[in-house]
Amino acid sequence: MTTVFISGSRKISRLNQEICCRLQNIVDQQFTILVGDANGVDKAVQKYLSEIHYPNVMVFCSGHSHRHNLGNWTIKHVFVDPKLKGRDFYTQKDKEMAAQADYGLVIWDGKSPGSFNNVMELLKRGKKILVYVVPQQEFYTVAKSDDVQKLLLDKCDC
Numbered sequence: 269m270t271t272v273f274i275s276g277s278r279k280i281s282r283l284n285q286e287i288c289c290r291l292q293n294i295v296d297q298q299f300t301i302l303v304g305d306a307n308g309v310d311k312a313v314q315k316y317l318s319e320i321h322y323p324n325v326m327v328f329c330s331g332h333s334h335r336h337n338l339g340n341w342t343i344k345h346v347f348v349d350p351k352l353k354g355r356d357f358y359t360q361k362d363k364e365m366a367a368q369a370d371y372g373l374v375i376w377d378g379k380s381p382g383s384f385n386n387v388m389e390l391l392k393r394g395k396k397i398l399v400y401v402v403p404q405q406e407f408y409t410v411a412k413s414d415d416v417q418k419l420l421l422d423k424c425d426c
Contacts, residue, residue: 278307300326301324305334372390374387
């Protein structure tokens with residue numbers, strides 16, 4: 269079964285119609301969705317999927333406890349070295365989702381380094397990514413390193 273890793277910036281807490289349409293396309297194809305447990309995009313995606321009662325979701329969390337699981341889906345606890353803190357701690361779950369996914373959908377504010385790292389992690393693994401850049405309200409396909417350069421030059425609010 270096809271899996272999609274959906275991630276994005278913690279500062280984005282609402283999904284617009286364009287993003288919801290993309291999510292609905294994923295649901296219509298009955299893909300498995302891998303999503304994190306953070307505030308922001310993770311929580312907003314969970315809310316959308318919970319409201320439509322979509323069952324094919326797995327929530328990933330770093331360590332032994334999760335923050336959000338709005339649809340009471342299966343939780344995947346990713347082992348993390350207890351010495352790691354902050355971003356390094358939570359990045360472990362993102363790396364695991366990138367490893368398990370076939371594709372990525374990243375909803376990016378043009379600034380979040382964590383979201384951009386997810387793009388790079390998926391790309392490093394040879395996976396295609398669809399990036400929605402919120403300030404420009406535009407989708408951008410990333411399939412090779414040249415696409416990342418164009419994304420940074422054209423879309424990034426760095």
